[in-house]
Amino acid sequence: MTAAQTPAAQTTAAQTAAARREPPPPALLAAALVALLVLSLLASIITGYVDLPAGTVLGTLLAGGSGDAALDLVVLEIRLPRALLGATVGGALGAAGAAMQGLLRNPLADPGIIGVSQCAALGAVATIYFGLAGASVWLLPAAGMAGAMLAAIAMQVLAGRDASVLTVILAGVAIGSIAWSLTSLAMNLSPNVWAVREIVFWLLGSLKDRSNTEILAAAPFVAAGLALIFSCGRGLEALALGEETAASLGVNLNALKARAILGVALAVGAAVSIAGSIAFVGLMVPHVMRPLVGQRPQPLLWASALAGAILVVAADIVTRAAPTNQELNLGVITALLGAPFFLTLILRSRRSVR
Template identity: 50%
Template sequence: MQISAAPLRPEQAVTDTAKWLIGAGALLVMAALSLMTGPVDIGAGEVFRALFGNADEVTNTIIRELRLPRLMLTVGVGAMLGGAGAALQGYLRNPLAEPSILGVASAAALGAVVALYFGFASVAGIFLPLMAAVFALAATLLLFVFTMFSASGLSLILAGIAIGSLAGAGISLALNLSSNPFAAMEITFWLLGSAEDRSWRHVGLSVPLIGLCLAVLFSDSRALDALTLGEDAARALGYNLTLVRMRLIVSVALGVGAAVSVTGAIGFVGLVAPHLARSVAGSLPSRLIASSALMGALLLTAADILVRLIPTTNELRLGVVTALIGAPFLVIILYRTRRREA
C-alpha cells in the first residue's frame, strides 16, 4: 500500500492557491522585465506587439529571436536546477544537497570544453551543446552503473564525487594543454555560465528534455515524502526504492545535463531555491519540488536581468552572479544548521 496525501483543509487549499498565483504573477513580471531589458530600450507596449510580430522589423527580431529564447532558457534551466535540488535534498535527506553533487554538470561542462578545445564548436555552433549533452548522458550511464546494486544515498554521493572529479581533471587538463590563449579564454568564459546569444535551437535542444525530467520528479514526489519517514518505512508503504533511485538519477542527471549543455555551469540555484521555497511551501517533497522549480525560474531570470543592468565593459556572466548570491547563502545555512545541532 502506498502513502496517500491527507486532504487539504479548505482554508489551506485557498492559501496554497494564493501562493501559487503570487508566484506565477512574480514570474510573469520577471519575464516582462527580461524582455524589456537590454542594450536597446524597448517599452512594454512594443514588447507586447513584437511578441505577435506587429512591431517594426528590428524590434521583432530583438524580442522574438534574441530575448525570448534567452528568457525561455533562464526559466527552464532555473526550474530544472531548483526542482532537482529539492528532489535530491528529499532523497538524501540532506539540506545541502544540490544537482552538482551528481557530477553530471561537470561532465556536461567537459563535453563543451572538448568541443571548444578541438575546434568542433567553430565548425558548427550546435556541436557545443550536443557534445555537452552526450557527455552528460555518458555520465548518467556511469552513475547508473556505479549505483546499480545499492539504493543508499551515500553510494550516490560517492559516485557523483568520482564522476565530478574525473570531469574536473579533464577540464583542467584541457586548459593546461591549450596552446591557443583565445581557446583557453573561450573555455573559461563558457564555464562561467551565460544565457547570452542563445537561439531557438538551444531552446529546442534543452527545454523539452527539461520538461520531461521535471515531470518524472513530480511523479515521484510521494515516494520522496515516504522517505522522510526513513527507508524502512518507505518500503513498508510499498515503494520500490531501487526504482525510485533509478528514476531520480536519470531525470536529475539528464535534466541538469541538458541545462548545462546550453548555458554553461551555473551553481547554487539548486541549493538556494529549495531553501527559499521551504519557508513558503513546507518541507514535504510533494509540495517542495514544484515550488522550488518556480523559485529557481524566478531566481535565474532575476539574475539574468541583473547581469544586463550592471554597467560593465563586458556583460557579467550568469554563473558569477549566482555564485555571489549563493556562497553567502551557503554560509548562512551552515550557521543555522550548526546552531540547531548545538
C-alpha cells in the first residue's frame, strides 16, 4: 500500500480483502460449535446458587448418578433439564430466525414477524388466566402450540395463496398486534394479582423450575419444526436469487413458504410455550453466523441452530451468575443484548442505502 492512497481507497481495499476471506470449512465450524455447546452445557450445570466442581458434575453425568441423593437431585433433576431445555429453545429460535430471514429476504426478519411468538404467548397466557395451567403440565405447551398453529393458518388465509413477501410481513404484524392486545387485555382484566404476576414473569422468559417433563413436551414439536426448516435449505438458496429465478429452477414457492412457516410455527411455538418470550435470538444469531458460513442460506440454518443453543444457554448462565438479589429473567438478558444489536443493524442498513 502506497502513501498516496486515500483513506477511502484504503477502506475499500480492506473491505475487498475481507470479502475475499474464505469461511472456515463446514466440518471445522460444526465441530467448533458443537464443542462450544457442550462446554456451555457443562458450565450451565456447574453454575448455580452453589457452584459445583466440574469433575464432580462430569462424573455424575457420565455415571448417571453419584450415590449422593442431594447431588443427583441438583445435577440430574434440576440443572441438567434446565440446560437441555435452554439448548432446545435456543436451537429452535436460531434456526427459525435464519429461515425467516431467508424466506422474507429481509435481514431484520424475526420469528415474531409472522405473529407466531405473540400467538403462542397468547395461548399460554389464556391457560394461566383461566386457571388451567395447574391442571396438567401438558396444557401450557398444548395451548402455546395451538396459538402458534392458529397464527400460521391465519397468516396464510390473510396473505392468500400467491402472497408477496410484503403481504406476508403485513399479515404477520397484524396478527401479532392482535395477539399482544388480547394478552394485555387478559392481564388487565385478571381478578387475581398472583395470576398477573405469573403471566408477567412468564412473558419475560425463563428456564427456571423446569423439569424433564417440559423437555419431553417441547422436544418432539421442536424436532418436527427443525426437520421442516432444514428441508427448506435448497429452496431458500434458490429464493435468494429472486422469486422468478427460483420458480424457473423448479422451486414450488407456495410449498416452500408453507413448509417454512409451519416449521417455524412448530419450533417457535413449542419454545415459547415452555420458556416464555425470549426476544432477539432469532434476529442476532443468523447475523453472527453469516460471515462464518458465507451467504448461503442452507448451511446458515444448522449453524444458527447450534449458535442459538449456545447463546440461550450462555444467557441463562448470566441470569444466575449476575450479582443481583434475585435471579434475572432470560428474556431480559436477551433483550439487553438484542436491542443494541437491532439498532446497529438499522444504522448499517441506512449507511448502505446512502
